[in-house]
Structures are given as C-alpha cells and as structure tokens.
Amino acid sequence: MYIGLHENKIDSKGRLSVPADFRRLLEKNDPEWEEGKQARMVVVYGDERRDYLEVHSVKDLMDIHRQIQRMDRGSRKRAELQRLYAHQVQPVTLDDTGRIVLNATLRNKIGLTDTAIVVGNSDTFLIYKPETYENAALDHLRAEDDLDPNLDPSVYLGGNLDLAE
Template sequence: MVRRFRGESHHKVDTKGRVSIPASFRRVLESGDPNWTEGLNPELVIVYGSDKRQYLECFTMEAIDDVERRIEKLPRGDKRRKALQRLYNTQSILTSVDETGRLVLSAKLRDKLDLAGMAFFAGNGDTFEIWKPETYDVEMDADLEADDDFDPEADASVYLDGEEGL
C-alpha cells in the first residue's frame, strides 16, 4: 500500500532550526524509504529550488527516485533535462528525520523562506511542502483567483472528473 501525505499543520521552529514533522508524515517517510527499518531514521530529499520558489518540497526516497527516472528519460543536453537536474539534484539536500521526529532546517533554508517561529506543513499526496504560514496564505489565495475555467467559490470536488460542474 502506498501511503500519501495528507493534511496541514503548524509547527514551531526553534532557534536551531528544528521542527517536528507531523506524525502521519513520518509514517509516510518511513514507508517510502526502502532502507528504513525499525530503529533507523527515515531519509528524505528537500528541494529548495531557486529564489522564485517560496517553499520547501519534501520527497520520500521512492518519490525522488521516480522523479530521477523520469528526468533520465530525457535526452542528455536537453534544456528541460538540465533545468530538472538543477532543481531536483543541485537545489536539494538529502537529510533524515532525527530520533525525536524532527527535521533540522539549515540557516540557508530558513533564510530562504524567512522562516522563524512557525512553519506550515501542507500534504500533497506524494510530497509535502513547508512554508512560512503567511506566505502560504497569500500564495494559495493568488493561485485560486477566478478565471474562465475555475470558480474559487465552488466545492473543488466538482473538478474530479475533469468537469467544471457548470
């Protein structure tokens, strides 16, 4: 059974950059790390990306392996492959959950998000994101502005079948 990241939560970030991961997210990280066994700390990859990216995207080891397999299918020298390699290999870090269920976010990652005090965790199925709470609220409101094909006031479930519910 493939486990998924679901839900949202706020967690305190201490002065050393330690932040607790939601317990349900830890179980997904464990199940998505082929090297994890009881007593070990699961590994994950945090993609921080360029300055334009205002969140950290966290992948299980299996999920990042899938991304890398997809990148490798592109021809060497292809600009899309180079951009994807830069994002997922260069602008990322391999880390692990500590023995108390926390991540240690380096000063570089905290500074990138202007993260101090609280972090917002958002489950996205095969990944989860870490945001500065205020940035998340602004970005999500902007993403959901009305356009010709999307009604932000509608129950989002109407889009499940690709229908607009109109």
C-alpha cells in the same frame, strides 16, 4: 498520502517536527529504513520561483530521477529538472523525536523564523512561512481555460473514480 495542515514550532537549532503520519510514509518510502533507524528524505528548495520547501521521500526522488534520465540529454527541460531535483536539494534525516533540521540556508530561503506551516500535498509535503501560506499564490501554475476560480474545486473531480488503482 500526505494530507492535512499543521502549524509547528521551529526551535533555535532549526528543528521542525514532522507530523507522525508523514513520518510513517517517509519510513515506508525509504528503501534503507528499518526499525530503529531514522528515515531519510530530501528537501527541495528551488530558486527564486519557489517561496516554500517541498519534502520528497527517497523513493519519490528516485522515481523523479528515473523520469529525468529518460528525457533527451541536452534538452532545456531536462537541465531545468536536474537543477531543481539534483542541485537545489538538501538531504535530511528524521531525529529520534521525529524532527528534521532545517539549516540556515533552508530557513533563510523562505524566511522561516519560529513557526512553519507543514501541509500535505498528496505525494509530497510542503513547508511554508505562515504569512506566505496564507497568501499562497497559484500564479506559478499554467493557465487552464476551463478553470473557474469562483467554483469549489471539487467540481473538477470526475464522477466515476476508480478507487482500486
């Protein structure tokens, strides 16, 4: 699971260091990875609704595509998901020092310059411009009537978690 928050530098060539524990997960979830090879992943950049980059492992992206393929052909939801996870993505590979190259398109998409916030998001990790992360809005999420924004979110965890799953 990708957890934690890291503030990392971006060099003049667009290279960004990926946290070591994230790299291990990326290697584990790349079906073609083996010792001595670099792990592959995909950066989903999306359209104007996204002000962050979302990094998926190869396995995770394959799982998403299997879900999309089960949807009705011609449905608007399937088309939107295909646009996001097949068109608005950039494959990247870790280099020997654990960095990925964020090309100009990716950097410009969210206004990255010399620093990025890399934050775990459970099954993915996100890359933000520092100022954007500080103001990361939850506006894009679906409203839920039973959510009280003034409560600590941990109150919504069930009391009987089955950790064996």
